Amino acid sequence: MITRYIAIAVLLFLPLPIVIVVLSSFTAAGYLSFPIKGLSLRWYAEFLGSADWLRVLGVSALLALIGACVSTAASFAAAWAVVRHNMRFGTTYETLLLTPLIFPHAAIGVIMIMTLSGLGWLGTFSGLVLVHCILTIPYAYRPIVAALRKADPALEEAAQSLGARPWRTFWLVSLPAVRPGLVTSLLFSFIISFDEVTVTLFLVGPFVMTLPVQVFSEVLESASPIIAAVSAALVLFTSLMVFILDRVIGIQFFVERD
Amino acid sequence: MSRPLRIAVLLLPSAILMGVFLFGLVRLIGSSLLIEGRLDFAYYDAILSRADYVAMLGRTLRTAAMTTFVCLVLGFPTAYFVARYRGNRNFLLLLIIFPWLVSIVVRSYGWVVILGPRGLINSLLTWSGLAARPLKLMYNDFGVILGLAHVLLPFMIIAILSVMMQIPRNLEEASMSLGGRPGYSFRTVLLPLSLPGVLTGITLVYLMATGAIVTPLLLGGLGNTMLGTEIFQEVMHFFDYPKAAALATVLLVTALAVVLPIQILERWLARRLSDGGAA
Numbered sequence: 001m002i003t004r005y006i007a008i009a010v011l012l013f014l015p016l017p018i019v020i021v022v023l024s025s026f027t028a029a030g031y032l033s034f035p036i037k038g039l040s041l042r043w044y045a046e047f048l049g050s051a052d053w054l055r056v057l058g059v060s061a062l063l064a065l066i067g068a069c070v071s072t073a074a075s076f077a078a079a080w081a082v083v084r085h086n087m088r089f090g091t092t093y094e095t096l097l098l099t100p101l102i103f104p105h106a107a108i109g110v111i112m113i114m115t116l117s118g119l120g121w122l123g124t125f126s127g128l129v130l131v132h133c134i135l136t137i138p139y140a141y142r143p144i145v146a147a148l149r150k151a152d153p154a155l156e157e158a159a160q161s162l163g164a165r166p167w168r169t170f171w172l173v174s175l176p177a178v179r180p181g182l183v184t185s186l187l188f189s190f191i192i193s194f195d196e197v198t199v200t201l202f203l204v205g206p207f208v209m210t211l212p213v214q215v216f217s218e219v220l221e222s223a224s225p226i227i228a229a230v231s232a233a234l235v236l237f238t239s240l241m242v243f244i245l246d247r248v249i250g251i252q253f254f255v256e257r258d
Numbered sequence: 259m260s261r262p263l264r265i266a267v268l269l270l271p272s273a274i275l276m277g278v279f280l281f282g283l284v285r286l287i288g289s290s291l292l293i294e295g296r297l298d299f300a301y302y303d304a305i306l307s308r309a310d311y312v313a314m315l316g317r318t319l320r321t322a323a324m325t326t327f328v329c330l331v332l333g334f335p336t337a338y339f340v341a342r343y344r345g346n347r348n349f350l351l352l353l354i355i356f357p358w359l360v361s362i363v364v365r366s367y368g369w370v371v372i373l374g375p376r377g378l379i380n381s382l383l384t385w386s387g388l389a390a391r392p393l394k395l396m397y398n399d400f401g402v403i404l405g406l407a408h409v410l411l412p413f414m415i416i417a418i419l420s421v422m423m424q425i426p427r428n429l430e431e432a433s434m435s436l437g438g439r440p441g442y443s444f445r446t447v448l449l450p451l452s453l454p455g456v457l458t459g460i461t462l463v464y465l466m467a468t469g470a471i472v473t474p475l476l477l478g479g480l481g482n483t484m485l486g487t488e489i490f491q492e493v494m495h496f497f498d499y500p501k502a503a504a505l506a507t508v509l510l511v512t513a514l515a516v517v518l519p520i521q522i523l524e525r526w527l528a529r530r531l532s533d534g535g536a537a
Contacts (some may be wrong), residue, residue: 001400010335010411011350013408016368017366018357018407021364032371033381034376034378068269071309077267080268103465104469105466105470106469107489109471109490109493109506111506112501113282114285118282119278134275135277135513137272172329193330194360195361198359198471201471201490202493216472216476219370219476229361230366231364231367238359246352254420255351255420255423
């Protein structure tokens with residue numbers, strides 16, 4: 001009985017701060033307060049009228065897009081070697097790909113400073129792309145390898161024995177079989193990368209900035225309701241991605257074990 | 259192409275990415291241990307001999323442990339409720355997954371709006387006359403643990419839920435129909451079988467809490483430093499990279515000291531459970 005009360009309270013508690021942020025973005029006042037003082041869209045107008053905020057939004061979207069494509073492609077290749085070529089030490093390699101997950105984020109941040117300063121890429125867009133690929137690989141790999149394990153290799157053999165060349169087999173048989181895994185991997189890594197802040201805040205500089213890091217530094221420095229409007233835009237964007245994910249594979253994907 | 263060559267080509271992109279990560283890890287440890295090319299523990303001595311740093315380390319471990327405890331106490335019943343829910347379970351999943359995917363900056367900021375001096379709770383308290391002046395609900399340990407628990411709770415719920423969904427409902431029913439009381443079937447059937455998920459959840463939440471920066475900084479302020487926020491200060495304000503590297507290594511070692519034994523226990527448990535199922 002008490003289980004149910006705790007569960008219902010938790011399920012209401014989880015979306016609460018997000019709802020509050022979205023509601024507070026409609027304030028007419030010049031400072032942040034809740035309940036809001038008056039109703040207005042002025043902070044959205046300010047956000048959409050600001051070249052700085054829009055540029056940062058563009059950087060974040062481009063970064064997430066490139067990062068998601070690269071880590072999905074890299075994960076696909078690795079999963080192919082592990083599953084289809086049944087390579088030795090396949091499980092060990094999988095564990096290696098998942099190692100970034102067992103590192104605390106603040107430590108990863110400093111590790112990445114060391115990496116990028118070693119390469120001379122600190123504070124550059126390419127540096128951020130590299131780091132975001134490393135961070136999203138564990139999320140990209142899992143859905144792909146699960147899809148690949150489910151796909152039947154006999155179909156490829158059938159295509160080949162009917163005379164299809166390897167590339168044709170790959171495009172017409174293998175790729176469609178793992179398409180849901182690839183789409184999931186792309187969307188999931190896109191979200192992770194687009195929202196990432198703890199590691200990225202060590203790596204931004206005067207020439208490159210991401211939207212969540214910009215929001216973070218604004219919250220530290222000011223109480224302007226424009227942050228609420230930008231946050232609401234981030235929330236809207238995430239809802240869109242979750243909606244697509246739910247349509248493509250179903251939300252229960254996140255609680256399935258392979 | 260021969261098979262080994264083909265495997266090598268396929269692994270190349272991911273191996274480069276992981277190689278780059280390991281390169282940074284080696285440089286991290288190197289720069290905290292090498293002073294002018296010699297092995298020197300001066301940075302670690304400086305950290306461990308300062309009382310305020312030792313206190314900060316203690317606060318980090320305590321906050322992470324408290325957060326993990328809160329997440330477990332709230333997350334386990336929630337996972338159980340969702341796993342056994344007979345109605346529209348996807349809607350409940352959405353209430354967990356959607357907040358989980360919203361950036362932690364936005365969620366922590368939401369707590370600033372709720373707990374702040376002109377926020378939701380203080381507005382309610384002063385409006386109803388329960389408090390004459392706004393209460394200090396953030397910039398203290400309470401705010402930090404509340405925010406961290408909220409941000410990390412979905413990890414705990416998802417970890418436990420993904421194991422619980424695999425446990426057939428009729429296993430509990432069988433235990434009850436054989437005369438086991440609900441508490442007894444819970445202890446002997448559900449709890450042991452869901453333990454791997456609980457351990458995964460504890461690992462994830464503990465790791466994320468020890469290495470957190472954004473939530474402790476927004477809800478704890480600059481006074482209540484934790485290892486993560488201290489590292490952030492060293493890098494962003496003092497540009498002291500070797501010291502930040504030493505602090506990050508301390509963070510890494512203390513986190514792995516807690517997490518690796520749990521991981522080993524979980525592997526062992528998973529093997530035992532699957533053996534038990536086969537026998």
